[in-house]
Amino acid sequence: MSEPLRLAIASKGAYEEATLRFLEGAGLSVWRPNPRQYVGRLSGIDGIEVLFQRTADIVQQVATGGADLGITGYDLVAELAGDDPEVLVVMEDLGFRRCELVLAVPESWLDVTTIADLADLAVEWKRRGRTLRVATKFPNLTREFLLRNGVHYFTLVEGHGALEVAPALGYADLIADLTETGVTLRENRLRVLEGGVILSAQACLIASRKSLCHASEKLERARIVIELIEARLRSRRYRLITANIRGHDEEDVVRHVTAHVATTGELGPTVARVYPKSGDTRSGWYEVTIIVPAHLLLEAVDHLRLAGSTGITVTSPDYVFDSRSFAFERLCRALEEGA
Template sequence: MSTSAPPSARLRLAIPSDGAMYEPTLAFLAACGMAVSRPNARRYVGSIPAVEGVEVMFQRARDITGHMEAANAHAGFVGYDDFQERRVEGGDTEIVLQDLGFGRCELVAAVPEAWVDVESMADLADLAVEFRESGRELRIATKAQRLARRFLFSHGVNYFSMPQVSGALEAAPAMGHADIIIDVTATGATLRENRLKRLVDGVVIRSEGCFVVNLRALAAAPAALEAAREIVERVEAHRRAEGYLRVTANIEGASEAAVAAKVLERGEAAGLRGPTVSPVFTADGGSWHAVTVLAHRANLTAIVDHFRAIGGASVTISEAGYVFGQESGAYRRLLAAMERRCGS
């Protein structure tokens, strides 16, 4: 159990305690078989009973990258956008698993709907010059100043100021605090409600949840590294399983080998590794065998059709849950990155 490891040997895992990433991160971990146990909502530490030696630290989403950089946490789940905004490039933190399929959003540039003449970043660059010439300054409200600044410069928007805006960014133009915003949006609904529109080429970055580690901190803590390996493997197995279904059918045949041969007449019916064939003991003494394959979702119909064609009965489909590979690619990459960063 997670309490058996001494505190110093545990993996300190930071996960968001607020905002749009909180619920999706917990749901994702649960789906990976790593439900987080939090004694109560006011406590900021928790555990993952399924993985030994993990101390979960609930942190404000925008603080996680900083905690990772400072090695206060060994590892964490964080939005890709947030990580890119706050990380130290070439520092100790590294993304191990990316595009985890939760917390999807985009950081976009949006202008008032009333600006019917502004559709693209080129318009915005042009407008910034126009503002400048008339003694005004284009004010851009954003919470991701570093990403926004780079994006604006790369599109030739050189003259602007970034006023400090706390609270809801999308209200800033209507309140008169800013002219345009660069903000995170999942569906665009909030933008529309605030009479803002996205620029056609205004996507600064697309983001999903990712798993990041502090290489140096992990290199110094073998027990934490082991816990990180387990998390990586479980996440990978879950992600891999999303592509697969377990297809089971009863097929009549003289022997296991004969049934297998019939199944393998079609290549894709082999599934991930080949069929598992085992005898079914029936009351009437018929020669039935249970056949199970791990099928890729895309091949499902073809496999079911084939099973029927070779006399398959009672075909059942179930979710695979987890599919572990022989070796974790992400973990191998983590070790390689650690080697590069910290030496052996």
Template sequence: MTNHQSPVRLALPSKGALERSTSSLLSACGMSVFRPSDRQYFGSIPSLPQINVLFQRAADIFTKVEEGSVDLGITGYDVVCEEGVGHDNVVVIHDRLGYGKCELVLAVPESWVDVSSIEDLAELTLLFKEKGKNLRIATKYPNLTRDWLYEKLIVNFSLVSVQGAMEAAPSMGYADMIADVTSTGTTLRENRLKRITGGTLLKSQACLIGNKRLLQDDPTKLDTTKTILELIEANLNAKKYVSITANVRGKSADEVGNYLVNHSELSGLTGLRGPTIAKVYSKEDKDWYAVTIVVEQNMLLAAVNHLRKAGGSDMTITSPDYVFGSQSQNYQVFLERLKEDS
């Protein structure tokens, strides 16, 4: 009897920085994407043949997932929050894939010297109201902008839909200010715009989303989703750690281990659970042991010095490709979300 797995349709960004970073992440996770050419809209993941890849504009991927044309998709969290208003059939499976980072911010002309905070902006809207005008805000994120400003009790404004270069709106005269995404702030400065204090509406990066109904109704699709999530989570976790192996002289493995554990000035210097110690077989000297510890990246030098104090030498450092926990935390959270909505 053959084991039939339902094909999982995965939508990925078709071009730009998000496409390149998505491809790099999946490749690092052992899920390299095959795309015959840049003009092809279909691809595959050879290591996971049950997945059919569809390439789409990042802005359209949410819609494809929501309508059920695909089961899973990778896009910006900002897109999900903006388009997700009133659409409950999309679940965020992993919201921090580590790239595509940006912020949705309010920006005003640099010439507005008296406006540097959200409080200043609130006062400005009242001045506009006294003159019988609305503050015009150009944005591609009307839902997020409107809801956020309402929460701040700022109501005297109108939103201007812009499809082209957002930053030009104030200088062109069809808006007073903008609400747009920025990663470095360079484009804002080049267009003589400035962010205001307290004016960050949303922090975003690439995320993995799925269609609730399609995943709930098909256990094999859930199983494939778990595979994808496990590999991504373990790869992202691995970036936090380094593995150190050192040769340490000692009378016994217990002596070396006890010294490392009992003379540790900081927690975490002896590894995730503790050092792994093995006998080094040498013709010249029998009192050497190989010690391996896995520590967080920011503790590398401290751990090296700790091993030196224990008599360590010949240290080599490697970076793990994956660090798996006892279970996938993200997958457990995802299952709980599905149960809540079922």
């Protein structure tokens, strides 16, 4: 029996719930014997184990080869892996758990509204013998961002628990922390600096160069996971429209439909003759099926109405597969380059 592919995901809390929902939506339902066990599997797919880990530990597991694939926050990957060649980002944006790593200062700092103001303040405090203190759980990203933006005089304070209270408690002057809505920052009388977004992040899929390089069976199982996720994400961008249109013939219907960019479809519309229940084959009704980008849906519907369409129905595809998996191809190229 060959070694299974190991997929590491969050072990608890909102991140675990969101990841499980995402995987189930992609046709990758996770089976876990009980909440206290840290190894599960993908239902209906042989040879793939699911490892339940802390989100921060997932990056380390992938880096060392303890896990072959992992789903965790891009913020953690950027902070903990950096330029580590053993951690490959397969898909940077899985579409859930969006957040931003930001610099936030007390609302009472009326004269400090931009990152440039913060740089000036750091210089002024330096002259007075005082150092700007920044509380954060992301020291690498925060240090790099501050230096890149001209803030050279500061001390990073390792954060534990809720960082929003750090300025009020006096052990830091400002914070660099994750926020989704900004509500918690405002409740603690903090505000984000203009130009103070260090990183925009979300859940991402990463892979281990160490464990997948020269492991053809594991790589094939990885392709299954990547293909299904990629096709599921692509499907969110499209809608499938079906409508009945009267016309002299198929070419006449095609001319009506393709007269607007919203209804041209991916390669073009599919047109099929409708055989009415009345049995009158001279009626000239045709069924048109097109795939349209989601943001052009109403434009497409309006144009079909102008063309005399009836019975317009819209559905969302579960998957949209391309001619090949671009994400998997990128992974294979990265593995070859590092071989």
